[in-house]
Amino acid sequence: MLIAIGSLVRVERTGESTNMSNQGPPIFASDGPIRILIEEDDVLIASEMEAVLQEAGAEVVAIAGSFDEALERCQTTQPTLALIDLELAGPEDGIELAHQLSGRLGVRAIFVTGHSNPESVARGTSANPISWIKKPFGLGTIVAAVELARRELQGR
Secondary structure, eight states: EEEEETTEEEEETTTTEEEOOTOOOOOOEEEOOOOOEEOSSSHHHHHHHHHHOOOOOOOOEESSSSSHHHHHHHHHHEEEEEEOOOSSSSOOOOOHHHHHHHIIIIOEEEEEEEEOHHHHHHHHHHHOOOOEESSSOOOHHHHHHHHHHHHTTTTT
């Protein structure tokens, strides 16, 4: 559950409470905050990811719940990075979405998934993701992965 009190945001999950107001330096690229699209069909997970990333200084430019919505939102919002769930409703999956975003728009991906079977990993590797995050994950894991992605995208 997300609880907002002024500028303090706490994320509570099954009895766990984390103060997100002191998470360290913001996630900035050389030209400002890193711009992120979240593709996640679970509204609660997407909202938690958005809250923790914004608190860390990232700019979440869009949340999409499907392949087509993610493509459309990327074209209009021009994110630097996409956090993509591998399982999407419909015929295309997150791996295909990552291929499309990278090929058409130059947007790199971090896969956020509950699946890490050898077949998915082999297919996903061809999309050249920056990282894989296995669900369930701690919210600090998302911030750390985005910070590492920011550094890679900046060539550091």
